Amino acid sequence: MNDKELDRLYQKTKKVLWESYPGSARSLCALDFKSAYQLLVATILSAQCTDQRVNQVTPRLFKRFPTAEKTAKANIKEIEEIIKSTGFYHSKANNIYAMSQAVKKDFNGEVPDELDKLVKLPGVGRKTANVVLSVWFDKPGLPVDTHVLRLSKRIGLTKSIDPIKVELELNELVRPKDRGAFSIKMILHGRKVCSARKPDCDRCKMNKFCEKNGVK
């Protein structure tokens, strides 16, 4: 497929996504948060976990540790206990603690709004950094998670497996201002229709042009 065909495929995909899931990246984000810091923590917690479960533990977590400064003085065991049900709780607790200390020390307690600074924080990878950039700061950022990866491959927007490569390839197709919204709309479609185990191709509005239609 050449660049022109690929762009046409993207435009069709985009049309379905924007019609099916109207709204901004911010309005479509299901995580509960009141600050960049809280969004950062909620996104760290969302690894291999549903947003619903994250929202179940964050009220207690943010009441006890609302800011980087407060968390930097936390007892890691207490964080672990609160977030346990989100899974990977030991490493997540360590990361949230270390990240908070770094934010306090290196950024004066304020979560940075640049990708290269965000990814240097402990426990913050490209996906998490792009979520914070696009959802909180309204800056170009295209989070590539398991859903974006799976759908991009199925639809035919990429052949790569490496999420960073996929992110860079998608950046060529998606205009900067649409990147965050594109990602969250793909995620919603991945959850509701194009699920990992049993994709509902019959009900999918992309089934006319999706490369993997009917393949699974």
Place this chain on the structure above:
DNA sequence: ATCCCGAGGG
């Protein structure tokens, strides 16, 4: 058994 808005390390 397989998947959920991953990151870090080997």
Place this chain on the structure above:
DNA sequence: CCCTCTGGAT
């Protein structure tokens, strides 16, 4: 590239 970390839902 691979592996590990973890609990909950289906």
